[in-house]
Amino acid sequence: MRPFPRNTSPASAAASSPRRRPIHRVTACVAAALAVIAGGWVQADQAEASASRIRLGSSADASRATWSGPAFTMNGSGGIVPASMTKAVDAIRGGTGSLDVVVLAASTPGSGSRTPECDAVMRLSGINSCTTWTLTRASDGNNAQANTDIRNAEFVYFAGGDQCKYAAWKSTSLRSSVQSVVAKGGGSGGGSAGHHINSSVAYDACRGSITSDEALANPYDSYATFTTGMFDWPNYAGTINDSHFVTRDRMGRTMAFVARALEDGLVTGGKAWGVGVEEGGSLFIDKNGLATLSGADAYVVLGDHQPEKVAYGQPLTYSDFKIWRLTSGRTFDFKNRPTCGFYLKSVTNGVADSNLYSGTPATGC
Template sequence: MTPVAPAPTTFSRSRFRARSALLLAASTALTMAPIGVTAAQAAVDRVRLGSPTDVSRASWSGPAYTMNGSGGIVAATMTRAVDAIRGGTGTIDVTVVAASGSGTPECDDIIGLAGVNSCTTLTMTAARDGDDAQANTDIRNAEFVYFAGGDQCNYAAWKGTALEASVESVVAKGGGVGGGSAGHHINSDIVYDACGGSATSAIALGNPYDRSMTFTTGMFRWPNYADTINDSHFVTRDRMGRTMAFVARAIKDGRTSGGKAWGVGVEEGASLYVDRNGLATLSGPSAYVVLGDHQPEVAVSGQPLTYSNFKIWKLTSGQTYDFANRPTCGYYLRSVTAGVPSGSLYSGTPVTSCSPGGEEPPGGTEYAEVEPNDSRTAANDISTRTFPLTVTGDLKSGSDRDYFQVTLGSGQTLSVGCAVPADYDADLYLLSSTGSMLTRSVNDGAGADESVTLTRTASGSATYYVDVEAYSGSGPADYRCAVTKS
């Protein structure tokens, strides 16, 4: 049993926002550097706490990261990051980047931690501020950069500015990076930027291409953290459904490097500390890793999401997730059918017995075609499998057909939804036991998905055949068909 760590100490961003403008101006005037630059002249509001002189050192021992579910600093993970970067000796400089607000709430908390030499707050309210010379000097001279809460769309606007390379240089020299809430979002490989408004789970599952579902890629890609999409305030604001939609969109839109995507949802008050080897340790209430490892069955504009078997890891305080060697067991499964999730999304019984390849053992919820299955007499029999079932296969020639045999009882409904890769145009047929066509789906175009539904009204049970056929094109890329019986 994993021991439960004490609740982390968190500091609220909002409690400092009510400071008077007079106090802020006085603080800024006293701490500005270099000498001669005044607040009136600066494009970026800059406040430095602690030593006015940067630490000088040849090498650092990071990188280290903190991924926080809400905007405040979590002392436990921030302290671990500081200690890891400085290698247990000396001190580091920290820069906090904020796109809104006033005061220095994060630095007020960071400066009191052991091993911190200085903390500089940069409030940068315009996209052009990403190229501000003094701001980039502060970032490059720091050993840790923390993105505050706020609106991640403002942070995404700095993509392509000097700030992007400056932050990357901190990690490259063995420093670290982190953030909370919006600052958590901007540190994932695929960023939900919320530039079209904030999506709820209901909106995202009802239409994964809603105008609020916008993403930025190519800004930061941290070692061991590829193909991730961060989300925050996770349980409190019920964001599991929208993270599922984020993951499905990332895969469907080809934003990932290997056809898989990992959502990383962190609850308010919680923080993931990720070390230089990619091992993440949770401090605080909970965090979730949501893996999508296949194409969605239905993910099109204006239609609700259908996606079978998201793999979900739940972490509690003190538990770990290895992003460098991503686990293949310990998850529970949840599916979404026509926008409706199956079961409780925030808890489940973990799968513990996985094969070396990471899939469920025989009898599980995924079935890969076995050739030859090019006719009804050679059909793969999936009748005794567990449903809902994901059937995978490929159409390696323009004349390829794949048949699957299934049994329906009186009153049962069979639904088949196939996600077709861009390599070819496939058609989907549902046949009777004698081979008569009962229904079909023949959407035009390579990569066009297909779906059919049939309810058996006659008494007794009967055999049916699912027939996936190449219409034009071919290739080794897998189609994935979600097969359900209800």
């Protein structure tokens, strides 16, 4: 989640914004242009007053009967992480041929290129085209051309920005279009806001961003809002994603989110799994549910029992969250989730244990 336009520095935004504020809404500009650059076609056209389309690479879609995914990328910040994106592209195309990518955004970049994610994607092998759609209204999720492009693509990437706007697409055609990409063996992913929307329980931030201290002091704070039923990807059930994880100290709020998901029945089976990824980190998840981390650290936070105390206006008490810390190159099996290798941390009357981001892993369990 990022309450400022794509390409805006998180540090500068935090410095100029109050600690707690509503998510910034940015109206996208619309451009129309046709040019040839870097040996590929760049096509831009206006589809609706609030929807813009810019396509890089081939003007014709890749044609192929079957694909080898699904595959997913879950990024801690908004940009493409080449290492994990390359793994996803290769997994989906089975190492041969090329595929089409669609990037979905709800705002234009604050500066620089209008297509920063596609610029990065086009530098990878196995890419036929990359199309950026900027959709600024909830109803733009029914844009016919956008849905056609999505359904013809093999990977959909949700840019950073505002996950509340992404959650608003739940009742539009866009949701089923993205699901169709995964169903045919393609993939989905995203960074920051795009990471949030790809979990089973999405922290939608529709009333504003909440800090760890606020969430632990009152897990039912009005800023702690969720969307369910948007996506429920294979092997990734019961998850709640969080981003910018260590830099913005979000372990505490993920703990509160996990407790809320258990108390409110937002997950099944009595377990909720927070997945926090640090800026610069990315989880590639293959069709068998095996996640491999590239870049900065990631954390999986398990709540496997009901909270001791979670109530409106009261601080959280929850004993023994099980936490796995992943470093670059480490794996986590979301299909056959581990029962060992975690460390334990608790929250008592809204106060979390010290050193939340490190601990001695359990053995022999």
